[in-house]
Amino acid sequence: MHKHYLVTAANGGLTVKSVGLDALPDSAWTPVIGADEGGGALDLYERIPWLYRAVNLRADAIASLPTSWEALDGTPLAAPPRLPFALDLPHLLNLIEGWLTLYGAAYVFKGMNAARRVKQLRPLHPRTVSPIYEGERGLVGYERQAGGERVALGLEEVVAIWLPARRAELGYGVPPAQAALSAAGMLSAADQFGEQYFQHGAVMPTLISIEGMPSPGDMEKLESWAGRAMSGLRNAFRPLALRAPVKVQPLAGNVELGKLALPELTDKKREDIATALGVPHSLLFSNAANYATARQDDLHFYDKTVLPEARRIEAALNSGLFERQGVRLRFRPDRLEIYQSLEAQKADRVVALVTTEVITRDEARQLLGL
Structure with a gap:
């Protein structure tokens, strides 16, 4: 039986003790909230409408796909199986796809009882889970870190869904949102510039120069201001106050309202997000x-x-979860209206070919999969 090890910080050191599944504290399952440090994919997802919409389109499309169930021998089931754990499949699929798009990985913890039967499912935020590798053995487990505590989880306790890795033999690949970061970041910068522009009276950054022989203190102020003004977007509008006579000179003319949104650039970056x-x-x-x-x-x-x-x-859910319950999940895109409409059009064309004796009835049945 796999043991769980709880690691906590105490008195400047680490305390390690073995605990059972039922003894794990609530903090071990506390979801991590908040944006990525450094303005990562999640931060931009929450601020850029186009990225937000594209991620949700993918997640909603996966969650709304028609599904069916079958036995391990392929026999279709007339009704969903009775599973020993609660399953909100659309919600679970939405979480999985959203995390795959943003992080390239998704994890579902299988809470087991003493008999090793799955009794509950817990989606784990990808930012709280780290794969554990050991030499030639490769992947040997996972570490869950949340609420200031770390819990070791075995391979059999976690369903891991990873995008294919292109740079390494192990691990998950680059998420689509990561590929869109550059475009989303530029849109974010354009939005911040527009916000700052109007918050400061719709006036472009202005250079204040000193006339005559400025004092060392005034020179330090000017140099400090110049450094701040060129250090980033948030500092571009900071004013400078000096005692010596000064000359005010705009660095650029005021921006026309129609060009403030940089339409050509933003349209291109929106298309980049959609493509990624x-x-x-x-x-x-x-x-x-x-x-x-x-x-x-x-x-x-x-x-x-x-x-x-x-x-x-x-494939991941079946191999890691459902097949051990004696069933398989199947997505049924053929039940979507868009595919049913295509099949209807195909049937009409086949009927026309049979009517004009271009093909035989047997050939028509083969084309229609009958």
């Missing part, structure tokens, strides 16, 4: 396409983005 997250532009921009193009983009979104991700999640 695999979301067609027509799903994010209302004027991006007509109905026919938008319909085709919907199909591409499911074919190229949603379904590959769904298969990855399906």
Whole structure:
């Protein structure tokens, strides 16, 4: 039986003790809240509408996919199975896909009783879980850190879903949101500039120069101001006060309102975000396409983005959780209206070919999968 080790900080040192599953404190399961340090993917997701919308489109699409259940021999089940744990599948899928998009990894803890039967599921925030590797053995477990405490978890206790890694043999890959960070960061900077611009009277940064022979104190003030003014966006509008006669000179003219949002640049960066997250532009921009193009983009979104991700999640949940309960989860995109409409159009074309004797009835059945 796998033991859990609780590590806590006390009196400047670490205390380690073995604990059972039921004895784990609530703080060990406390979710981490707040933005990433340094303005990472989560921070930009919470501030940039286009990134927020694109991430949620992916998560909602996965969560709303039709599903079915089958026995291990492939026999379809007429009703969802009775599982020994509570399962809110749409909510779980939404969390998993959102975390995969933002972090490249998602984790679900399987709470087991003494008989090693799964009795509860706990989604674990990816920022609180670290894979543990040991030499040639590779991945040997996970460490959960939250609420100032660390808990070691075995491989059999966690369902891990990782995006493929391209830079290494082990671990998870680069999340789509990470690839969109540069574009999202530029949009964030443009938004901050506009906010600062209007908060300071719609006046561009201004240079104040000293006339005559300034005192050393005035020179220090000027140098300090120049350093602050060029150190970042938040400092660009800070004023400078001097006792000596000064000359005020705008560094640039006032910005035309129509150009303040940098439309050409922001449009390009919004498209970069959509591309990085695999979301067609027509799903994010209302004027991006007509109905026919938008319909085709919907199909591409499911074919190229949603379904590959769904298969990855399906395989991980089945191998790590559901197959041990004697069942398998199956996503059924064929039940979506967009695919049913395509099948109906295909059937109409096949019927026309049979009617004109271009193909036989047997060939028609093969084309329709009957």
